Amino acid sequence: MPRGAAALSWAGALLRGARTSRRSLASSVDLTRARAHDHAALREELLVFDQLLTRAEAQTLADDVAAVMDELPMREEHFDGLIARHREFHTGVDAPMWTPRSRAAVARVRTTVAELHFPALQPQLHVLELPNGAAILPHFDSVKFSGSITVGINLNAPAVLRFTDGGSVAELHIDPGSVYIMSGLARYVYKHEVLPIRGLRRFALIQRDPGPCSHLPVWLQYLHGIFPLPPTSDELLAEYRKKRHDDFMRTKESE
């Protein structure tokens, strides 16, 4: 699969970098506590890119985000109960808030996602601030309102994203300016969380492909979240997990 080849070379280069320069600020994917039979899939489905944005671009993106964020009140709880203190807003890739440098940086991320043959991203961006000490509890992204990939640009402060499936744990250590893409196992089988942020506030700029209900108007999406119609997210997740398991068993049998 062309996507796999490209993705592996990125991930491989990154892992080599992490091994050879432990003191550098390079982001890394830590699979040492992940179950062995998930390693190959996670190397393709939990990607991190350290060289996609320049430091200047990461700083400009953070400055553009801060200018909007600083006008918003800090919220104590998110409606889904997963995030305590945070601020957030939604905007478009071409919104006037972005300076040309930021717009070019986001466009490059989107081009890379397209070149890796992932599904097309929606034009909306979800921008999130986690202040010092804030975290996001373990969850699956909605299988109704988001599609099969989540793309995050990490800004302003380092962060640790932890992925867990039972006792199997993978961790993404990301620096400001790093971009990650979660798909497959990392999106549907492993729950993810953001460990408490330490020090500076951290921004995340999240992009997703559409889910089956993304076309609904926003007010209906909220209602839909409150009164779930079948199939529920749990049923869709269970279906996906079963499919992944069956695929895995088939691969084993043919080995």
Ligand SMILES: O=C(O)CCC(=O)C(=O)O
């Ligand atoms: O902060 C992040 O990078 C991830 C946020 C997240 O999990 C979400 O928006 O669903």
Ligand SMILES: [Fe+2]
């Ligand atoms: Fe999430």
